[in-house]
Amino acid sequence: MVEPLPENSIDTFIDEGLAQQDAFNKIADKNAILLHKVFIQSEEGAELLAKWKNDLLMIPTILPESSQFGAGLT
Numbered sequence: 001m002v003e004p005l006p007e008n009s010i011d012t013f014i015d016e017g018l019a020q021q022d023a024f025n026k027i028a029d030k031n032a033i034l035l036h037k038v039f040i041q042s043e044e045g046a047e048l049l050a051k052w053k054n055d056l057l058m059i060p061t062i063l064p065e066s067s068q069f070g071a072g073l074t
Helices: 009-041 043-062
Strands: none
Touching: 009 043
16 A cells, blocks of 8 residues: 655655756756857857847837737837
8 A cells, every 4th residue: 555645755855846847947057158158259150140139120020019029129
């Protein structure tokens, strides 16, 4: 027969899972920042970033102002 779990075991399991997810997110954020720095410092990266920035600046003129995507860029 299977023994029932203690009352707080589900809460503990959830808390531990959330703590692990938080730790993973912090590592992912640090990695993203490092990759971004390396990307910008490269010549190709700087050129692409300038192109993307210009492309993004054109979005508000393409999308209506009420658009979810255009609203934050105007």
